[in-house]
Amino acid sequence: MSSAISITNLQKTYANGHQALRGVDLEVQERDFFALLGPNGAGKSTIIGIISTLVRPTGGGVAVYGRDVATHVYETKLDFGVVPQEVNFNPFEKVADIVMTQAGYYGLPRALARERTEKYLRKLGLWDKRDVRSRTLSGGMKRRLMIARALVHEPRLLILDEPTAGVDIELRRSMWDFLQEINNNGTTIILTTHYLEEAEHLCRNIAIIDQGRIIENCSMKSLLNKLDSQTLVCDLRHEMSSEVFAQHTLPGFRHVDSHTLEVDLGRDHDVNEVFALLSQANIHVKGMRNKSNRLEQLFLSRLKNSTV
Amino acid sequence: MLNSHKYIAFETILIKEVRRFMRIWVQTLVPPAITIGLYFLIFGNLIGNRIGSMSGFSYMDFIVPGLIMMAVIQNAYANVVSSFFSQKFQRSIEELLVSPVPNYIILAGFVAGGVARGLAVGVIVVLMSFVFTDLNIHHWGITLFVVLMTAVVFSLAGFLNALFANSFDDISIIPTFILTPLIYLGGVFYSVDLLPEFGRMVSAINPLFYMVNTFRYGILGASDANIYTSLMMLVVFVFVLGAACLILLRRGTGLRH
Incomplete structure (x- = not known):
């Protein structure tokens, strides 16, 4: 099995001098369901930012399916979808328009974009809301909309930065089922979460990051076996x-x-x-x-x- | 990314931009129409009748090209700077930045949106001018080229402004303190012949003076500025501003950390 993501000696120091990453090495295998855990400010979102090219590393590199994200910008971006931690869509746009527009950015012809938009909005229980302005959605619906948007180009790798934050228990469970389903269908998933129960329930492998360094990286089973x-x-x-x-x-x-x-x-x-x-x-x-x-x-x- | 995919991405950005300014037409299309209508009525009609002729034309005929140009410039600029900065502010620009859309397509999409709004308002102003005067186009080619290139130049300028802007204050400083004075001192309401020597020297370094006058030449056949110099300047501005935007996008200025 080849690696979906390969991170080598990744470093990031922000302009204000804050050293967010201090040489991170990480490998995520294809089809894995991988948890990246860490306290606030540990560097999780910086790693995701670098993979999605919103943050520029000061050292090291990231390869997605063997291709460097810095040199193969367009090819690598087709391979992944990102669900950010904070809501980042236009609150005045309609739900279906947000997903359709994202499909357009990936070059999907209109008919296919419409088909995929319907497919993912239905799967995530948002089809009935397709014509409402996104600002009227509840917190959980906004999170699901961001997942639909990230999946519309059907990436091989889905990166989720705390996707269930602020989502009620029932909805969280249904999102788990959905994520498990797409993982079973072959999509590699990287998940950061504060709900450790979520990581234990969903993920096969895990890395713990603290102060910009990976302090644990192994399978979930072997980590749990370490419990004294x-x-x-x-x-x-x-x-x-x-x-x-x-x-x-x-x-x-x-x-x-x-x-x-x-x-x-x-x-x-x-x-x-x-x-x-x-x-x-x-x-x-x-x-x-x-x-x-x-x-x-x-x-x-x-x-x-x-x-x- | 395949060329067909790039075209779809460009079309997507353009449709999104057009849909945005059409959705808020009360904010984007109506105010310039009312403002320019008042200019026609007060300056062109009421005061203009007492002024008499300017450069051999009735004052109303003289100011029509300048007012069309003013509307195009302000709206092309405003569309790009407000749309791009709002997307930066809401972080919805990340949708575009994480996608495989190349920088030049992002720029082209936003500029095309700015041009679309600039020209839409320009058409509204032209239609309104028919109430006050007969508009006979002297040179269609120059008229269309100048209005299009001017809309591109100010869309690019709006994009640059939005890249550097960190707050809503930053997107109103340049239109208020730089753009508006340049437009008003660019010969929209008067011929440069009326100015003293120093005033003419200052006008000669105002790029808006060349754009307004070249457009006036296209419509009336008369201009205070050299047409070929003006056309050349427009092309140079497009290339310089376009290159600056692309370099800044590549560096990630104001967008990537």
Whole structure:
């Protein structure tokens, strides 16, 4: 499998002296669903800006499907679509006109542009809004419009900069389904997000960037395997007071309230051991869940390590 | 990018620009029509009747070419500077910058939009002038060439202004403090013969003076300026401003960080 994006020693220092990127190396394989995570100001949007040629690097380079974006400007731009973090369409234009115009910029003949506009507006649930001015759309609809606009020339690579920011849970789930569908159909996707659950749910590979440097770059599975421990929350079927809890021998368990216990589970231990201890004590558990998002734990620990 | 794709991209930008100024016609087409109509009525008709002739023509006939030119210049400039800067301000220009459209097509599209609005307003002014005078074109070729090239020059100038502009103040400074004085002192309302020696010297370095007078020559057959020098100047302006815009676009001035 060849690489969709190859970033080599990418550096960017802005005119005000801010060093946004300090030598980033990154490889994203074709058909991958890739997460680029990092705190605010880490350099994620600068990388996307450089790929889309809105930001000029001060060092290093980016190749899209093997072609340098600086020297093969026109060919590489046909290969990707970008969904920016902030809404950047004309609020006075109609929804369908925004997508049609973008199709025109990519040289699509009018009939094909119309067909694609309908296809993507329908897929993203915006066809009914095609004749309304874009400023009247809700926040979630504006995000979906930007996705439709980025897809109208059917790029091989789709770059999304926090596409679900400010979108309600139901809509976010439907956007996930849509993104998964286009990824399954062969489109490579690079995603930056603040919702770590989103990255864990969707992405196969991940890079964490902090202060302009990549501090982690591996598969999602191997990253999650690095978790030293996880905290499990047990919802009890019957009430249990702290006095009754104290009478049991439950090493590692904490009494949270009369219906909840918590236990820390090390990487070398199985959930079966937790169940065995609970069964031994004749404690019935209705359900069990992770206390916090696993990726969030890792993300925070990696950031902490990188700043130490 | 294939030539056919480039043509579609150019057409897309042009249609978008025309659609924009047509959508807000109350702001773009009506005000110049009212302003120029008042010029016809007050200067041409009421005051003009007392002035008598100017360069051998009735004062109304004398000012018609200048007023048409004024409308074309102001509107070609205003269209490009406001449209391009608004897109920069809203960041919707990024739609174009991330696409594979070459810089010269971007420039051509916006300039064509400016020319379209300049000429649309010019046609409105011509139609209005029929109420006040009979317009007989002396030289069609020169008239059309000058009005077209002037619209191109000021569309390019508007584009340059928009590239450098960082605020809405920046797009009104040049039209207010540079363009308007140059137009009014460019011989729209008077013949340069009326000016003292110093005034004539100042007019000689005002490019608008050449454009207005060459256009007047196309319509009336009389001009205060040398026609060939003026035509040459127009061509040079188009090339110099066009090259400057392309160099700045290539550098990403005002657009890319």
